[in-house]
Amino acid sequence: MPDSGDWSGVPAVEDAFLPYGRQSIGQDDIDAVVAALTSDWLTTGPKVAEFEQAFASFCGAEQGVAVNSGTAALHCAMRAAGVGPGDEVIVPAITFAASSNAAFYEGATPIFADVEADTLLIDPDSVAAKITPRTRAIVAVDYAGQPADYDALRVLADRHDLVLIADACHSPGATYKGRKTGTLADMSCFSFHPVKHLTTCEGGMVVTNDAELAAHMRRFRNHGIDSDHRKREAQGAFAYDMAELGFNYRLPDVQCALGIAQLKRLEEWVAARQRIAALYDTAFSQVPHARPLAVHGDRTNAYHLYVVRLDLQQLEVGRDQAFAHLRARRIGANVHYAPVYWHSFYRARGYERGLCPVAEHAYEELLTLPMFPGMNQGDVARVVDAVRELKRL
Ligand SMILES: Cc1ncc(COP(=O)(O)O)c(C=O)c1O
Known part of the structure; x- marks a missing residue:
């Protein structure tokens, strides 16, 4: 896989597992x-x-x-x-x-x-x-x-x-x-x-x-x-x-x-993540059932994660099946995060469901997609295609 900043259009390897995040070591x-x-x-x-x-x-x-x-x-x-x-x-x-x-x-x-x-x-x-x-x-x-x-x-x-x-x-x-x-x-x-x-x-x-x-x-x-x-x-x-x-x-x-x-390469890597996010944003503007998170106009995003919210009204499947579909396509989707207080350690200390309704509702729709500087345009296209396919499941 090419390192950061290689935008020469190298095609994605279709059956290679694409993790959600990955280090770059030179x-x-x-x-x-x-x-x-x-x-x-x-x-x-x-x-x-x-x-x-x-x-x-x-x-x-x-x-x-x-x-x-x-x-x-x-x-x-x-x-x-x-x-x-x-x-x-x-x-x-x-x-x-x-x-x-x-x-x-x-x-x-x-x-x-x-x-x-x-x-x-x-x-x-x-x-x-x-x-x-x-x-x-x-x-x-x-x-x-x-x-x-x-x-x-x-x-x-x-x-x-x-x-x-x-x-x-x-x-x-x-x-x-x-x-x-x-x-x-x-x-x-x-x-x-x-x-x-x-x-x-x-x-x-x-x-x-x-x-x-x-x-x-x-x-x-x-x-x-x-x-x-x-x-x-x-x-x-x-x-x-x-x-x-x-x-x-x-x-x-x-x-x-x-x-x-x-x-020494951090600035370059942040820029690479922002370029990948821009490619995703453009592609998802044509995919009504997957909405990227908003970015406030007074901020820039360093994109540790690229997260979409699925519009489950438009899909026959839930988030967990969507996750499984991407994994079947060898795409390392992930979910960040369930509300922390849902963990059993917290429940055992009296934290109950319903504390933060916006977070709880969002969690059901969240999907983290691969994001790391070594990704190329072919990788992004492969992920977007797999998300687009959710409509047909
Ligand atoms: C938001 C947030 N806080 C804290 C941590 C903890 O960092 P570490 O894994 O280096 O202990 C992480 C790491 O996953 C994180 O994502």
Whole structure:
């Protein structure tokens, strides 16, 4: 399969499985990893700070705190926000469970806000309705790659003295009113899982302009210890203090080296995703039973996912059969996401169906289609054909 930016019309391989997401690894990435592997530092060496600075500066922000997953990034942000037992954290119903699990890690209670019907982004009106004296933070999720309405959320956060956290795992490179994700909230969390825009195999980062929050998260990711091994080595010192109960969330140097190499192509990959989305949009304008999600005029979408809503009134089949049809065509359709509180862990804690009606209704119609920079026009056409066929089932 051609790499990013190859639009030469290479035909799709009809029977090859087309996943919904896939990493792009080139020789530069391999060379960077090998060089790090043969250096003195496998973990917490010079590549960590280099990656943090490079990624934060890609976002236009001052501080980056590298960690070993997007989930760890969310946990760090919760701790730095001061979220604790008895607090409530508002999270959208449609997201990956990690967004709300992070509140549980700190003994707090996630409260689910509903989403906008056309974008599936957290609805600021629903957030406003769910704020109580116990609310401590809002986690906005840039679902599928489009930034949430951060100006509206900022007004609410300021009015009620809340910390605004962005779960930007889907949206590196996207913009809101000309500003990049990573600068839109008090802390922004990214994931470097292989299906994301750039990968460190597993990995993540919190980006912020607040040096104090960043220092706290650097300590928290290192067991709560306020100096790392390398710093002590440089000072010829052995003593350290564990000031709070932290975790080992460190991202190794070898993986940071991969991240630095990947980052050089991030801009190009976001553009490739946007080109693929434009091809899908044009094609689906002629397919009345599949409606792409709306994109607000004041934002750009980094398209981690390309999601359509099926108009089930026009089809004889439901979403699950539509999913099965695409899989039979060897197309790796997916569904992102069932409302988080439908999971049994949440149900066992008293969350009930009916909490967020817009999200629950949307879920029945959602289908995620393949989206990654290495796709070509033939791949897009193959997916659109399979979706078009749903009308004949
Ligand atoms: C919205 C969202 N938040 C958080 C995460 C967690 O990231 P990770 O898998 O790197 O822990 C993901 C990853 O799938 C995600 O999609």
